Amino acid sequence: MTEQEEKQTYKKRSQVSAVWHRLKKNKLAMLGLIILCVMIGLAVFADFIADYDTVVIGLDTSQRLLTPSLEHLCGTDQFGRDVFARSIHGGRLSLSLSIISMSIAVAIGAFIGVVAGYYGGRVDDVLMRLMDILLAIPPMLMSISIVAALGQSMVNLLIALAIAYIPVFARVIRSTILSIKGQEFVEAARACGTSNARIILRHIIPNAIGPIIVEATLTMGAAILVISSLSFMGLGIEPPAPEWGTMLYEGREVIRSSPYLVIFPGIAIALSVMSLNLLGDGLRDALDPRLKN
Amino acid sequence: MATPMLEIKHLKKYFSTPAGQLHAVDDVNLTIEAGQTLGVVGESGCGKSTLGRTVLRLLEPTSGEVLYNGQDITKFNRKQMLAARQELQMIFQDPYASLNPRLSVAEIIAEPLIVSKKYKNKKEMYERVGQLMETVGLAPRLMNSYPHELDGGRRQRIGIARALATDPRFIVCDEPVSALDVSIQAQILNLLMDLQDQQGLSYMFITHDLSVVKHISSHIAVMYLGQCVEYAETEELFAHPAHPYTQALLAAIPVIDITRRGKRWETLQGEVTSPVNPAPGCRFAPRCKYACEGCHEGNMELRQISAGHWVACPYAK
Numbered sequence: 155m156t157e158q159e160e161k162q163t164y165k166k167r168s169q170v171s172a173v174w175h176r177l178k179k180n181k182l183a184m185l186g187l188i189i190l191c192v193m194i195g196l197a198v199f200a201d202f203i204a205d206y207d208t209v210v211i212g213l214d215t216s217q218r219l220l221t222p223s224l225e226h227l228c229g230t231d232q233f234g235r236d237v238f239a240r241s242i243h244g245g246r247l248s249l250s251l252s253i254i255s256m257s258i259a260v261a262i263g264a265f266i267g268v269v270a271g272y273y274g275g276r277v278d279d280v281l282m283r284l285m286d287i288l289l290a291i292p293p294m295l296m297s298i299s300i301v302a303a304l305g306q307s308m309v310n311l312l313i314a315l316a317i318a319y320i321p322v323f324a325r326v327i328r329s330t331i332l333s334i335k336g337q338e339f340v341e342a343a344r345a346c347g348t349s350n351a352r353i354i355l356r357h358i359i360p361n362a363i364g365p366i367i368v369e370a371t372l373t374m375g376a377a378i379l380v381i382s383s384l385s386f387m388g389l390g391i392e393p394p395a396p397e398w399g400t401m402l403y404e405g406r407e408v409i410r411s412s413p414y415l416v417i418f419p420g421i422a423i424a425l426s427v428m429s430l431n432l433l434g435d436g437l438r439d440a441l442d443p444r445l446k447n
Numbered sequence: 448m449a450t451p452m453l454e455i456k457h458l459k460k461y462f463s464t465p466a467g468q469l470h471a472v473d474d475v476n477l478t479i480e481a482g483q484t485l486g487v488v489g490e491s492g493c494g495k496s497t498l499g500r501t502v503l504r505l506l507e508p509t510s511g512e513v514l515y516n517g518q519d520i521t522k523f524n525r526k527q528m529l530a531a532r533q534e535l536q537m538i539f540q541d542p543y544a545s546l547n548p549r550l551s552v553a554e555i556i557a558e559p560l561i562v563s564k565k566y567k568n569k570k571e572m573y574e575r576v577g578q579l580m581e582t583v584g585l586a587p588r589l590m591n592s593y594p595h596e597l598d599g600g601r602r603q604r605i606g607i608a609r610a611l612a613t614d615p616r617f618i619v620c621d622e623p624v625s626a627l628d629v630s631i632q633a634q635i636l637n638l639l640m641d642l643q644d645q646q647g648l649s650y651m652f653i654t655h656d657l658s659v660v661k662h663i664s665s666h667i668a669v670m671y672l673g674q675c676v677e678y679a680e681t682e683e684l685f686a687h688p689a690h691p692y693t694q695a696l697l698a699a700i701p702v703i704d705i706t707r708r709g710k711r712w713e714t715l716q717g718e719v720t721s722p723v724n725p726a727p728g729c730r731f732a733p734r735c736k737y738a739c740e741g742c743h744e745g746n747m748e749l750r751q752i753s754a755g756h757w758v759a760c761p762y763a764k
Binding site: 337338339341342343344345346347348349352356357360361 | 500503505528529532533536537539540541544545546547548549550558559562563606609612613
């Protein structure tokens with residue numbers, strides 16, 4: 155039955171390619187994907203573009219506050235550091251921090267949400283009240299207090315972000331699970347004697363993946379904002395490390411004379427958040443096989 | 448008499464609601480012999496679907512027994528139940544909602560096979576899937592399609608193939624044709640009847656459509672508000688409906704008859720009373736034109752009025 159085997163592999167490939175095919179049609183999502191890829195690419199290869207120790211954090215008083223030119227694409231700051239180099243190195247921090255913290259938050263939040271939504275009853279009550287307590291504090295305030303309590307470091311920032319967003323994911327995923335749980339195909343699976351774990355993994359989560367991905371990308375954008383805001387307030391990444399929020403903070407003193415010091419990191423923040431939102435919206439549509447081509 | 452294939456004894460399913468106990472299924476006794484089809488009819492909300500789901504333990508019964516080959520499956524543990532589920536299957540009403548939209552046709556049909564761990568070899572399993580698709584009349588090329596790409600009739604065939612995958616002996620059909628076009632309905636009904644002939648299946652066929660039930664059933668149970676009010680062989684029930692509710696149901700079937708032109712159909716008055724904390728006595732009494740004082744007290748037991756014809760009305764003859 156080699157023919158059938160071929161069919162199987164063919165199908166597996168086509169499912170991924172079908173999603174890609176649908177995503178390609180969405181111009182805005184593609185724009186978001188391209189911007190994101192460029193930013194991630196720049197962040198990954200940041201070391202080849204600009205050396206960290208000399209250009210990014212090294213001081214050079216002779217090069218202070220230069221306007222954008224061919225040599226310094228985005229100008230230099232009051233310490234003579236290249237703003238472009240700092241921005242792409244800053245992307246490294248912002249993007250990786252937001253991706254890691256969101257992955258943690260999605261994993262834990264999804265687990266809590268699935269357990270609460272699927273099993274219901276008292277488990278649901280206890281878990282959701284816990285989440286309510288966390289939700290009662292705005293993510294920003296939550297992160298500030300966690301960082302303040304644990305001390306200022308990158309790891310603590312990660313923990314703070316993850317904890318702040320776990321209840322958001324738990325809620326979204328729980329409500330998605332609730333609506334899927336009541337559908338007949340779940341009952342059909344139960345009628346075959348399918349175990350709870352298999353029902354969750356094979357029947358419920360694949361159908362909940364759309365909202366999860368959308369929420370994850372949107373929240374990643376929000377996380378970038380929180381990281382920048384915390385750094386701006388001096389609670390996130392410590393200077394001289396280049397972080398977009400830190401750069402905004404440092405640039406605000408000279409904002410009238412050299413606005414490009416805040417414009418470029420600002421654009422970087424805005425572009426990354428926007429591209430994540432566009433991509434998230436596009437993915438939601440592309441992941442739904444019910445949408446016709 | 449040998450033990451019947453499936454015997455439902457005093458089956459009850461109550462739901463707790465803020466208003467009180469909802470008696471969805473209340474003391475139902477039925478038997479289904481091997482190779483037979485029991486039609487369960489009744490209007491919306493009378494507990495037909497709940498009965499079907501409780502029999503398969505998709506809902507845990509409040510009390511009562513479901514004997515399958517003489518064994519009470521309501522007391523089965525996890526492992527025994529998994530084995531029993533291979534032989535007790537279900538076909539669902541809505542072919543749109545009962546198929547996982549993320550799985551392909553082959554994957555949907557293979558699910559019960561994977562769960563039952565019947566096949567260790569993937570090739571053999573998909574051979575079986577192909578065979579099942581042929582049995583229910585699905586073209587092999589649809590294997591890798593997704594449910595949303597197919598029409599209602601084909602989807603329902605997928606549902607049937609899935610139910611047949613583990614060689615069941617008994618299938619609960621929960622209104623399997625009511626979501627389909629009339630032409631497709633006939634195809635699916637004929638498919639179900641052919642399968643019954645070939646594989647000796649027993650069905651519990653839940654429907655509100657009397658013409659469908661007449662076509663497919665050997666026995667009929669009429670339900671009203673969670674209770675079985677009449678049980679008889681199909682011909683007997685259609686020829687001599689004894690319970691006032693059954694009579695009203697049958698009278699509501701439109702007949703093409705020129706002499707009836709202009710005459711009013713006699714229809715049931717009033718609404719179904721609430722199944723929450725029902726009053727004692729006959730549940731149909733508030734709508735029954737023959738109701739008298741005796742109907743509002745005591746329990747209406749099924750009694751035999753002729754061989755194999757049971758009625759829960761003390762005045763029925």
